Amino acid sequence: MENGDSYTDLKNYQLVITSLVAGAVAGALAKTTIAPLDRTKINFQVRHETYSAKKAWNFLVTSYRTDGFLSLWRGNSATMARIIPYAAIQFTAHEQWKRVLGVDVDTEKQDDPERRFLAGSLAGVTSQSMTYPLDLARARMAVTRGQESYSTLIQVFATTWKESGIKGFYRGYIPTILGVVPYAGTSFFTYGTLKNKYKEQFGEPSAVANLVFGACAGITGQCTSYPLDIVRRRMQTANITGGEYKTVYGTLKKIYKEEGLKNGYFKGLSMNWIKGPIAVGISFASYDYVLNLLRTILKSSSFFTPKDL
Structure with missing residues (x-):
């Protein structure tokens, strides 16, 4: 495991609990940091208005002047209600799926790109399925x-x-x-691969290096799945915006017909190139840091390792 090589003496429930806590902290920190950009992106995704950096900036300024500074974080309570369990489940599921698939454990399988990608995809599907109503609520808010x-x-x-x-x-x-299948698969694959390659050449990566690896993972992940992100936002908010977005194919067809390829399917992608690397970088780096910190504490403290469990 990427984050468990020196913690094999810890019990499985301790590995799971520390992963849940670290994932929750990582998700909350990352999403709170980029919440104003996230809200701006969603507003353009669900409307026919063309996107530009100037219009995005005007939206932020107007929101601030009209509703105050905290309005930039509107919907962040729903984001936190979703992202804390989502990130906790996702990172923990990723560790467990890697364990099941033999990624970074079995010498013959650890460099298998298909298994690494599959572990990330399954982690994304697991967490998304368990927290989806909260994602819908965040988009509507x-x-x-x-x-x-x-x-x-x-x-x-x-x-x-x-x-x-x-x-x-x-x-x-x-x-x-x-x-989420290509997004989570690509993100975890990219981060894990870059981190392992770095370890082979230079040893354990620093927090800054992990931040860079996470940023790269964020960029590649976003590019593989962005049109479907547009589709889900349109379908999630159709009752608010008044659009007829009932099926995936119908939504894709309607967007292309009314807005074209670039302005329809990739609206706001340039903002994702800013917020995506920041969010994913912070998420992966803080997860590794908090996880290793918690497991180091557990390993050195007999109080947290009762013999009867």
């Missing part, structure tokens, strides 16, 4: 104003249930899963 019926997480859930029932919580789920 990001594109509405504070005085509307989507101002709090509870209101989002209540309104969604009233309007669409249980199916409403999984609107856009299929494009999300289709997108």
Whole structure:
């Protein structure tokens, strides 16, 4: 395992708990850092308005002047409610899937790119499936104003249930899963591969090196799945924006017809090249740091290692 070579004497439940905690911290820190950019991107993704850096900046300035500084983090409570369990589950699932597939454990399998990619993809599918309603809530909060019926997480859930029932919580789920397979697979694959290559040449990487590896993982991951990210946002917020986005194919066709290839499928991608590397870099680097810190504490403290467990 990438983060467990020197912690083989820890029990499996300790490995799982430390991974959950480190993942939660990493996700919360990364998403809070880029929350204003994330909100801006979502607003352009769900509307027909063309994207540009100037318009994105104007949106941030207008939000600040109209609703105050904290409005830039509107929807971040829903993001935190989602990202903390999501990141915790994703990183932990990744470790467990690597263990099942023999990645970074079995000498003959650890350099198998297909297994490394599959472990990342399965981790993404696992975490996304378990937290999807919270992702939908975050998107709806990001594109509405504070005085509307989507101002709090509870209101989002209540309104969604009233309007669409249980199916409403999984609107856009299929494009999300289709997108998360290449995104998570590529991200974890890129980060793990770069980190292992560095270790072979120079030894254990520093936090700065991990940040760079994470940034590279973020760029490659975003480029593989961005059009499907557009599709899921349109489907998630269709009841708010008024668009007819009911199926993946229908949404792709409608976007292309009305907005074209570049302005439709890749709207806001340039912003993702800024926020993606920052978020993923912080996420991976902070995860490794917190994970190793927690496991070092556990390994050196008999208080946390009861013999009867």
